[in-house]
Each structure stands twice: as C-alpha cells, then as structure tokens.
Amino acid sequence: MAVQRPRIGMYEVGRTLGEGRFAKVKLGKHKVTGASVAIKIIEKDSLQKVDKWVKREIACMKLIKHPHVVRVLEVLASKKNVYIILEYVEGGELYDKIVENGKLDENEARRYFQQLIHGVDYCHSRGVYHRDLKPENILLDAKDNIKISDFGLSALSQQRRDDGLFHTTCGTPSYVAPEVMDEKGYEGAPADLWSCGVILYVLLAGSLPFNGSSPSNLYQKMQKSVMDFPPDFPVGPRELIKRLLDPNPKCENEWFQVGCKATTKEDDLDVYFRKDYFMTECSRPVLMNAFDIISMLSRGLDLSGLFLEKDAWKKETKFTSVHPAEEILSKIEDFAVGLGYKVKILNFKMRIQSSKPGRKGYLSMATEVMEVAPSLFMVDMHKTSGDTLEFRDFHQQLSRGLKDIVWKSEEELTGRS
Numbered sequence: 001m002a003v004q005r006p007r008i009g010m011y012e013v014g015r016t017l018g019e020g021r022f023a024k025v026k027l028g029k030h031k032v033t034g035a036s037v038a039i040k041i042i043e044k045d046s047l048q049k050v051d052k053w054v055k056r057e058i059a060c061m062k063l064i065k066h067p068h069v070v071r072v073l074e075v076l077a078s079k080k081n082v083y084i085i086l087e088y089v090e091g092g093e094l095y096d097k098i099v100e101n102g103k104l105d106e107n108e109a110r111r112y113f114q115q116l117i118h119g120v121d122y123c124h125s126r127g128v129y130h131r132d133l134k135p136e137n138i139l140l141d142a143k144d145n146i147k148i149s150d151f152g153l154s155a156l157s158q159q160r161r162d163d164g165l166f167h168t169t170c171g172t173p174s175y176v177a178p179e180v181m182d183e184k185g186y187e188g189a190p191a192d193l194w195s196c197g198v199i200l201y202v203l204l205a206g207s208l209p210f211n212g213s214s215p216s217n218l219y220q221k222m223q224k225s226v227m228d229f230p231p232d233f234p235v236g237p238r239e240l241i242k243r244l245l246d247p248n249p250k251c252e253n254e255w256f257q258v259g260c261k262a263t264t265k266e267d268d269l270d271v272y273f274r275k276d277y278f279m280t281e282c283s284r285p286v287l288m289n290a291f292d293i294i295s296m297l298s299r300g301l302d303l304s305g306l307f308l309e310k311d312a313w314k315k316e317t318k319f320t321s322v323h324p325a326e327e328i329l330s331k332i333e334d335f336a337v338g339l340g341y342k343v344k345i346l347n348f349k350m351r352i353q354s355s356k357p358g359r360k361g362y363l364s365m366a367t368e369v370m371e372v373a374p375s376l377f378m379v380d381m382h383k384t385s386g387d388t389l390e391f392r393d394f395h396q397q398l399s400r401g402l403k404d405i406v407w408k409s410e411e412e413l414t415g416r417s
C-alpha cells in the first residue's frame with residue numbers, strides 16, 4: 001500500500017530544504033499540477049500577535065510580483081503553524097557560491113547587484129521592506145538569476161510603532177544598518193540600501209566590510225563607516241559602496257549603469273497619432289452593436305458604470321456616462337492637464353501621457369468613448385505603457401474628478417448600494 005505523504009493544503013510535503021532562525025523550509029509538490037513550491041513553516045508561538053497590520057503586510061507580500069523577488073503564492077495556517085507557500089528556487093544560495101568560489105568577478109557581481117537593486121527598489125515602491133537582506137536570503141534560479149527571499153517577512157517578528165518607524169531589532173549584525181541597531185527606530189528603505197552596500201562589498205571582496213573585536217566596536221565602525229578596501233578591490237564600485245553605506249544613498253552611479261537596460265524612452269505622442277488607428281476623421285463616437293455589448297457583459301462589465309475598486313489593480317478601466325461624448329472627453333482632458341499630463345484627442349479617442357518619466361518610463365494611457373445606446377456612452381481607458389501602480393493612482397484621482405459625469409445607477413442615487 002502506498003504511503004501517504006503529509007499534506008499542507010493542496011501540497012504534498014517533501015524533504016527539508018533548509019532551516020533558519022525562525023522557520024523550517026520544506027519542498028512541496030502541488031497535488032494536481034505537480035508544481036514544486038517551497039513551504040516555509042513558522043510556529044505561531046514564535047510570532048508576535050498576528051494583528052491587523054501583519055495581515056495587511058502579508059496581503060502586500062502576495063501582490064509582489066517581480067522577476068528578482070521570490071513569489072509568495074499562498075499563506076495557510078493551522079492551529080500551530082503558519083505556512084507560507086513560496087515559489088521554489090532551485091539554484092541554492094548566493095552565499096554558497098561565495099563560500100565555494102570566493103569573491104566574484106566584477107561583471108558577475110555587477111549583474112547580481114543590478115538584479116538585487118531592481119528587486120529591492122520594486123518592493124520599496126510597493127511599501128514592502130526587507131530589513132534582513134544578506135547573501136543567505138538571496139537565492140539563485142536555474143538561469144543564475146537572483147531571487148530575493150523573505151521580503152516583508154520581518155514584519156512578522158517586529159512592529160511599527162505610532163511614529164511609523166520599526167523598533168524591534170532584527171536582521172543579522174554585519175549586514176544591518178547602524179540605525180537598526182539603534183533603539184531610535186528606523187525606516188525600511190535606507191536600512192535595505194545599506195544592506196545592499198554590504199552585499200556588494202561581500203560579492204567583490206569575499207569578506208565583510210566591517211570587522212569589530214566586539215559588537216560595540218563593530219557598531220562604532222559601522223556608525224563612522226570605517227572600512228578598508230582590499231588592494232585588489234575594483235576601483236569602479238568603491239564610490240557607490242561608500243555612498244550606500246552613507247545615510248543618504250543614491251544609485252545614479254556610472255559603475256552601476258554599465259550593462260543596465262535603458263528605461264523606456266518617452267514615446268512620442270505625435271508618432272502615436274500618426275498610426276492607422278487615427279487615420280479617418282469621424283464626427284461621432286463608434287457605435288457599439290449588441291454583440292459588442294453582450295461580449296463585454298459576459299466578460300464581467302457592469303454597466304452600472306462606476307470605476308470599481310476591484311479594477312484598481314488592472315491595467316484597464318471602463319465607465320459609462322449619459323453626458324455628451326465631447327463633454328466627457330473635455331472633462332477628462334481638463335482633469336489630466338490639471339495634473340500635468342499631456343493630452344491629444346482625435347476622433348473620440350484620446351491619448352494621455354505623463355510629462356515626467358515614472359518608475360517604468362512614461363505613463364501612457366489610451367482612452368476611447370463609444371456609444372452604447374443613444375445618449376449612453378462607455379469610456380474605455382487602458383494603460384499602454386508605464387507602471388500599473390501609477391496608473392492606479394491616476395485612475396483613482398480621475399474617478400473622484402469625474403464623479404459628476406459618471407453614470408450612476410438608480411440604486412446608487414437612492415443610496416441603496
């Protein structure tokens with residue numbers, strides 16, 4: 001008779017992948033798809049009270065999707081344990097690579113470091129901080145790319161006080177910023193960048209930048225940023241490391257930029273308007289036929305028409321209005337221009353573009369007004385480039401700005417919804 005493997009949710013539990021200070025990590029296999037996952041098992045007793053804030057943090061972790069950050073797939077719980085189901089990363093720890101091969105070649109270190117910074121920067125933009133970055137938490141996938149593990153997990157073992165700063169000391173002394181060791185409280189972002197500086201040093205030197213005869217001696221050296229570079233340490237990144245191990249770090253550094261993919265260039269509004277899409281002039285919005293409407297409804301479009309909160313994470317939004325198409329467009333235009341966006345309108349189509357590049361280049365949106373029925377228009381707006389969160393912010397502001405022209409269902413007007 002086949003022996004039944006222990007199961008957690010839909011996952012069969014396999015061998016232990018590793019063990020840290022707070023958790024055991026086991027290999028898991030999805031019962032149906034056979035996909036491998038890593039299951040991080042944390043005893044509830046070792047956690048501080050799982051309050052609302054921690055739950056919020058877990059919800060944020062699930063939204064983190066970046067090629068260089070380990071995905072949190074699910075969080076399950078039993079009476080005794082919390083199980084964090086993670087993307088399985090098969091290439092082992094970056095730490096082992098340094099232990100086995102010693103320091104890395106400059107180009108290899110730069111590639112890892114660029115990936116590390118991109119992952120860290122992405123999480124910070126989503127309000128998630130690591131606070132325990134170290135080579136053990138940096139895993140390598142099958143293609144030798146970095147996957148940062150444990151992002152946001154430190155939230156489980158520490159608390160933010162009323163001043164918004166983190167207070168419980170966590171992290172690993174040599175990689176932890178002096179302000180983390182301080183009792184004063186610290187902000188997540190500078191602390192993580194400090195750790196990135198230490199990691200870059202370790203990758204290039206094969207040893208730690210700060211060494212102390214005692215913890216207090218180590219702390220003093222870190223506070224004063226007293227460190228030496230070995231004679232064969234490459235010159236290019238020294239300045240960057242000094243800046244990262246400085247209270248106000250910035251990453252606009254020549255050494256860092258080498259081999260980095262350029263961010264999206266501004267896409268020219270005029271070029272866009274030259275496309276066939278806009279070739280023929282027309283005097284009224286496109287009229288949607290019954291088939292278009294039914295197919296949209298079947299994809300979940302609710303014609304009661306408000307910008308829905310559930311749309312907030314999507315790259316597209318739709319709403320309906322009984323105001324004339326020209327008025328809808330000019331209201332959106334006034335609003336977008338007021339926020340400093342550039343706007344072009346032609347044939348009931350509109351292109352809106354930010355005047356400054358954002359996190360993923362210029363935020364650009366295409367909007368079209370279509371006629372659903374006589375005097376009922378549907379406005380479709382979707383992101384064509386740029387960052388989804390920036391789109392979400394724009395969309396949220398717009399939904400407030402256009403309150404008067406967005407069609408409200410009777411239920412909403414009578415306050416029943």
Ligand code: ATP
Pocket residue numbers: 017018019020021022023024025038070086087088089090092093136137139149150
């Ligand atoms: P700490 O307790 O300070 O966090 P740690 O990071 O080494 O130390 P864990 O995060 O519990 O401890 O992880 C233990 C080990 O499990 C890791 O070092 C790694 O080798 C392995 N591991 C963790 N996450 C994954 C994953 N997603 N895929 C594959 N292996 C993993």
Ligand code: MG
Pocket residue numbers: 020136137149150
């Ligand atoms: Mg870890």
